[in-house]
Amino acid sequence: MPEVSPQNRLNELSAQEWLKFTKSWFVHNPPPRKKDEKLHPAKYPENMIAEFIKFFTKEGGIVFDPFLGTGSTLVAAHQTNRHGIGIELQEKYAKIARERLQVLESQLKLDAQGSALKAKQLVLQGNSNEIESLWEKYSLPQLDLVITSPPYGPMLRNKGLAAKGREDEGLDTHYSEDESDLGNAKSYDEFVQRLVDIFVAIKPKIKEGGYAVVVLQNYMEKEGFKMLAWDFAREMAKHYEFRGERIWCQDNKTLYPYGYRYSFVLNVHHHYCLIFRKSGQKII
Secondary structure, three states: OOOOOOOOOOOOOOHHHHHHHOOOEEEOOOOOOOHHHHOOOOOOOHHHHHHHHHHHOOOOOEEEEOOOOOOHHHHHHHHOOOEEEEEEOOHHHHHHHHHHHHHHHHOOOEOOOOOEOOOOEEEEEOOHHHHHHHHHHHOOOOEEEEEEOOOOHHHHHOOOHHHHHHHHOOOOOOOOOOOOOHHHOOOHHHHHHHHHHHHHHHHHHEEEEEEEEEEEOOEEEOOEEEOHHHHHHHHHOOOOEEEEEEEEEOOOOOOOOOOOOOOOOOOOOEEEEEEEEOOOOOOO
């Protein structure tokens, strides 16, 4: 095992592991999704999330995902022996998350002392717009890390070739018709503001010096290219300390002939893992 410095206050990584994680880009190609996971139109990979969790927390830390989906963040928390809390608006996705975690918990192995791993995962079906009331209702603790991939606004409603493929398979192409769903915001600007407002409400629940990692993507609409990751980062930096981004690249996605023969249209095969820190310093 690589040696871990006793002065390491953030995580349990060796110097070599720490250094490798600080590279500003990485390639990660998610494995094929299982049948129940495919229902969700925008799942992100557990083993990638686990790397972020291991960097920004120690074992026994508390991880939170305000847009849980089918439970990837809590699966990663389970795998890394961290406690996890997730909020999911839609009951059908919350149900899948609970079922996935029940399977994992039934497979727990005993450690050398004969006691089961102690990390607990909590799936809440609710609305992340109501952070304060949820914290009060469930007596939730302070957080070490928030990590999530929020709805990408109206992006999922674009009738592109990828969406058509999911539609043909009878799979969800967007999350819901619920007005509380951020993906149904009436405008792009409203979506960005509502998303930032949720993170402003979450901030008091994060321990001083704790981190938030938000995975977002820029995307094309008929009206033009939407700089979602950059617009969100600019607004969030008014409330959190922006620490930079790690660019998640995928090189196994299908290339579609968008704009062929008449215009340059990007095949977007990367995401921005935006990293923010709760700092005691007042941010104007």
